[in-house]
Amino acid sequence: MSQEKPRSGTPAIPTGRAMPREDRLSPPNWPEGRAAAPNGTFSTIGKRNRKVEGLAKVTGRAIYADDITLPRMLHAKLKRSIHAHARILSIDATEALAMPGVHAVITGKDLPAWFGIIPWTEDEQALCEEKARYVGDAIAAVAADSERIAEEALAKIRVEYEVLPAVTDIDTALSHPEWKVNEKAAEGNISKQVFLEFGDVEGQLAASDAVVEGDYWYEGSTHAPIEPHCCVAEFDATGFLTVWSSTQVAHYLHRDLAKVLGLPTQRVRVIQPVVGGAFGGKSEPFSLEFCSAKLSMITGRPVKILYTREEVFYAHRGRHPMRMHYRTGIRRDGTLTGVDAKIAIDGGAYSSFGLVTTYYSGQLLTAPYTMPAYRFDSTRVFTNKPCCGPKRGHGSVQPRFAFECQLDKLAEKIAMDPIELRRKNFIGEHTRTVNGMRITSNGFLQCLDEVERAAGWSGKFRKLPYGRGVGVAGSMYISGTNYCIYPNEMPQAAVHLRLDRSGRATVMCGISDIGQGADSVLAYIVCEELGLELRDVRVVAADTDLTPVDLGSYSSRETFMCGNACLDAARKLRHDIARVLADAWGCEPAQVTLAGGIACSTRDPQRECMSVKDAFQRAEAKLGTLGSVGWYQTPKLGGDYRGGTIGASPAYSFTAHVAEVDCDLETGFVRVKKLWVAHDCGRALNPVTVEGQMEGSAYMGAAEALLETQDFKPAAQYHGPGLHHGPSLLDYRIPTSLDTPEFESLIVESIDPEGPYGAKEAGEGPLHPSVPAIANAIHDALGIRCDRLPFSPPAVLKLLRAGDARAEWERARRPLAAAGAR
Amino acid sequence: MLTIPVYQWVRPASLDELLAHLRDHAAESLIVAGGTDAVPNLKHRLHEPEFVVHIGGIAGLDSIRDERDGLHLGPLVTLSELSAHPVVRRDFAALGKAASLVASPQIRNMGTLGGNLCLDTRCTYYNQTFFWRESLGFCLKKSGTVCHVVPQGKRCVAAHSSDVAPMLIALGAQLDITGATGTRTLDVDDFFVGDGVHNNVLKPGEVVTRIFVPATSRGLRAGYQKLRPRAAIDFPMLSVAFATRLESGVCRGARLVVSAIAARPRVVGGLETLAEGMPLDDALGERLAGAAYKQCKPLINVPYDQEYRQEMVPVFVRRAVREAMGEAA
Amino acid sequence: MPATSFILRLSVNGDPRECAVTPGTTLLEALRYEMGLTGSKQGCDKGDCGACTVVMDGQPVLACITLAMACEGRAVTTIEGLARHGVPHEVQDALDQSGGAQCGFCTPGILMSAWALLERNRNPSRDEIAQALSGNLCRCTGYTKIFEAVEQAALRMRAARGER
Secondary structure: OEEOOOOOOOOOOOOOOOOOOOOOOOOOOOOOOOOOOOOOOOOOOOOOOOOOOHHHHHOOOOOEHHHOOOOOOEEEEEEEOOOOOEEEEEEEOHHHHHOOOEEEEEEHHHOOOOEOOOHHHOOEOOOOOOEEOOOOOEEEEEEEOOHHHHHHHHHHOEEEEEEOOOOOOHHHHHHOOOOOOOOOOOEOOEEEEEEEEEOOHHHHHHOOOEEEEEEEEEOOEOOOOOOOOEEEEEEOOOOOEEEEEOOOOHHHHHHHHHHHHOOOHHHEEEEOOEOOOOOOOOOOOOHHHHHHHHHHHHHOOOEEEEOOHHHHHHHOOOEOOEEEEEEEEEOOOOOEEEEEEEEEEEOOOOOOOHHHHHHHHHHOOOOOEOOOEEEEEEEEEOOOOOOOOOOOOOOOHHHHHHHHHHHHHHHHHOOOOHHHHHHHOEOOOOEEOOOOOEEOOOOHHHHHHHHHHHHOHHHHOOOOOOOEEEEEEEEEEEOOOOOOOOOOOOOOEEEEEEEOOOOOEEEEEOOOOOOOOHHHHHHHHHHHHHOOOHHHEEEEEOEOOOOOOOOOOOOOOHHHHHHHHHHHHHHHHHHHHHHHHHHHHOOOHHHEEEEOOEEEEOOOOOOOEEEHHHHHHHHHHHHOOOEEEEEEOOOOOOOOOOOOOOOOOOOEEEEEEEEEEEEOOOOOOEEEEEEEEEEEOOOOOOHHHHHHHHHHHHHHHHHHHHOOOOOEEOOOOOOOOOEEOOOOOOOOOOOOOOOOOEEEEEEEOOOOOOOHHHOOOOOOHHHOOHHHHHHHHHHHHHOOOOOEOOOOHHHHHHHHHHOOHHHHHHHHHHHHHHOOOO | OOOOOOOEEEOOOOHHHHHHHHHHHHHHEEEEOOOOOHHHHHHOOOOOOOEEEEOOOOOOOOOEEEEOOEEEEOOOOEHHHHHHOHHHHHHOHHHHHHHHOOOOHHHHHHOEHHHHHOOOOEOOOOOOOHHHHHHHOOEOOEEOOOOOOOOOOOOOOOEOOOOHHHHHHHOOOEEEEEEOOEEEEEEHHHHEOOOOOOOEOOOOOOEEEEEEEEHHHOOOEEEEEEEOOOOOOOOOOEEEEEEEEEEOOEEEEEEEEEEOOOOOOEEOOOHHHHOOOOEOOHHHHHHHHHHHHHHOOOOOOOOOOHHHHHHHHHHHHHHHHHHHHOOOO | OOOOOEEEEEEEOOEEEEEEEOOOOEHHHHHHHHOOOOOOOOOOOOOOOOOOEEEEOOEEEEHHHOEHHHHOOOEEEOHHHOOEOOEOOHHHHHHHHHOOOOOOOOHHHHHHHHHHHHHHOOOOOHHHHHHHOOOOOOOOOOOHHHHHHHHHHHHHHHHHOOOO
């Protein structure tokens, strides 16, 4: 049962929305279930297929937002605050407007409506009206004939600021509530507080045989997609707005454009072109979208805004820095007792998804291990820095890092192998977590087995020479959640499927492919259900005029939710066609199969057969034009307490990593030789794209562990507080091909009962264990505990010299050797 | 997009044409060869010249001539060409290595030996966009009055970031500077000065026209070690170049150069007593490491830990000596 | 002060092309915005990421920091020119098959660097591949499937030419 300590300053969530209604929509219940192949064996699912847009990408023909040019298009640029915290006293654009080639200038008063991705925390404006809250906050926009002219015009806009004291870290935010970063905060600089307790934590800790306490710092990082944000907006003479934007959330963008611009939603169309990476950095509306639209409305011409790489750093919405304190207890036999967490979160200047982040910082830790008692107390604060938001593994990567390091320390304390410890505490399948989350399929044990075997764990752990080591970590993640951002009872994903008498299928879905292969998932499902070849399926995605609503690519929901919607739509049509053919052949519909381009009966496949194209035509002649709708809504999930649905998912993925490191004792440089990644994705609809997500996630985690930092300059004499230390891809370092570990992907399939063909997520889960696995490997190698990110050479060297690392290393080996560990 | 300031384009077809233009317009001209340093700096508005003088393609400046007296290199030789050249690989391998470690393959295809030699100094407070520098309040090197690395200081301490320069100094190389009044030859060591704003002795109107590595430096035992966060793209946070002749088992004329820690490469002093006539071994590496540590004090002018870079000086000196010994570093 | 325009003449993907540029126009701008060849991408616009990699006179270079006017008379190959008569080059096909293109934004630059490598080395080791691609940042794949694709392409190219 939960206990929530009342906190003032927490924005009140309206009553009645804590749990979904009883009469909630429910997707069809297929008697045969969702997991099995329609025809006994899979023809498309599980095969190493190409992606539907792959050829376009490798030939340079894929159209990204900046590839779009419209007739008479203008270019716009944003003027940004040079101060971390300042009142805007006046903006004088007269000189700018007088320049030849400049068509319009807008400021905050032209777009005063507040917005924010979470309806309870709408604390952003497209252009700041009263105050700038971080260096880079947008305060004006200019539309001109060219980028160059727009840039020159920006320089001519005169802004008068009143500089205010800047808050650039958690402690200052808490100790100086009078330096109020964000006026929408009810109390000081508190963005959100969550306190939840399940079971008797103190009692459990007191009854433990060992308790480990630790302080952890998880450094902030940013997504750094190779494609910067870009938006093209066209407002036509009928009052209709079309916006092409590099976004993951066409639907939310659609709603917020209408709201901020004062347009009816029916007069707005959002199209997502091909997106060059997002990772959560494009999951909410940004200034460029509102400004390009508004400037188009004013000038009557299309307007494009392309962020420079530097501006992408100011848009940010990346990983929240978290300071975490954990107490974890264990019994001598290896079973966990209680877990207590106190977490401080640096949110940057606005809320973004912060409400969710704060919940996720605690709610997603309660599997794959059983926790008899669990408590977390998380506080997110505002600071005068670019706003943090969801980055791959939103809000759960940080606590997972701390917790998996805690487990390693506990394992050491009781002289138990860390993999064995994790097995010992396995929560199981078809069960509930201590905070009320429903677990169904769970392949975590297989994941541990796989990495243990593939890495040769038993021959390496505590056995390699000084400087080399291996480490393990586990995790779980959501496959989408119950929580649909704005309160409503409508489906979270939907598909319209059309079958054409030419033998083609067209899938229309709001799904957002950001490189993970989401569009292709729909195609694979249609191929499987209807016996089509990949090239005979067209996917039309993320165009709010053409496609039914999908909420977007975040929380790893696309495959599970859109996949299920697509499965339903395709299966309905398959059953329709099967009935028509069964009638014609005089057999049962269950005896009709569609596979490999052929429709036939299982009882007489030679004579009772025709091409799938002919089958479509037969069905169209009998039933009328063929089309179907599929949609997905999550079941009622979550704990019965405030916030109990946040983190509640219809299915959880599970992951285990083993990392092997080789450390340079003189320089502190840690080379991650290899990461073995075992991930339970339910079923790999396409092993190629699942491996791609596993490798890409592990890459991103390793990069956070070793290289990436969000440093903000200390105050220089006149300016400088809150200035990002290096807003470029030269100074903000992501690993090159020479810096990247070797990856081995090990797919585990637990065949989820509710996922499309048993599939669960693979896009974010596989990132989590990489960071703690590397930290634990460093401990095995050097006898030091990297509790703070990043594990840079200077940091590692400092730790090596801080105590007697070698002695610690030897000590850690003794109990296991004595115990005759295998 | 980062737009480039407006300027007039000048493309001299010959050295004479180049010098003629510079005679009248040196102060308002930016010379661009490969552009890998100049163009990003233009995009950052660190230079807003009236003329950009593109010298790529000027005949005679891109040759590699292996002669009796030594290796004659044109300033327009690209870093890729330099590191792949058979004579460089055979006789001056450490120089080829230094060139091969610059940035990325694409940049090495574009960037030139002369360009890397004349690389603008770098600092975390300088190599940023105009917007960023305005937010900071500018700096001593460009548009401001304060050095943010040494706030009380009056001199710019932006770091020398060339990879070829310290190696050329260790190899005893020379270069020719040509101007309106003719050509003068000087040691590469004398080319650099400790001024972060302008760290070489080129006067307006002068260009480097030849780099010369003497025959006596052929087959020197040499090593080049570069410290940087990633294994590609990054500028050096610290670099060490070491070279020595080995005669009858002992060092003659050894040189040790530590770079990226100050505005010019630092030639470590005292090798006459520490190295001359002594074996090329780990003990030498130890002695040189100690001397370098005492003499080289990095400043926080590049984004990496200052204390750490100082600690790495002896580590990388030892590694450079081991490399020269032919051992794995 | 508006800049003076010049007509740049160069060869792009085997075709003689002309376009209007100013002294400050980069090759990337000329390709993307003047010539409509949007395959080469702008990731950072200052030479840090490699998304703009094109091949000029046989060598991979960064179009975003190449001044267009320095390309007078040169021969440039972009991603659009890699396929022959509409048939993708082995390395393009291999990248598609291996899953080495996720979001696809770094892909054109990666392919140009890989193609240039394969043109001079038909049997590259993994380390040589990693070296050749070290100036092309990819945020999605972790590079593994890109390496596999280049190795596959090399195998197919050797087979096509009867080499082992």
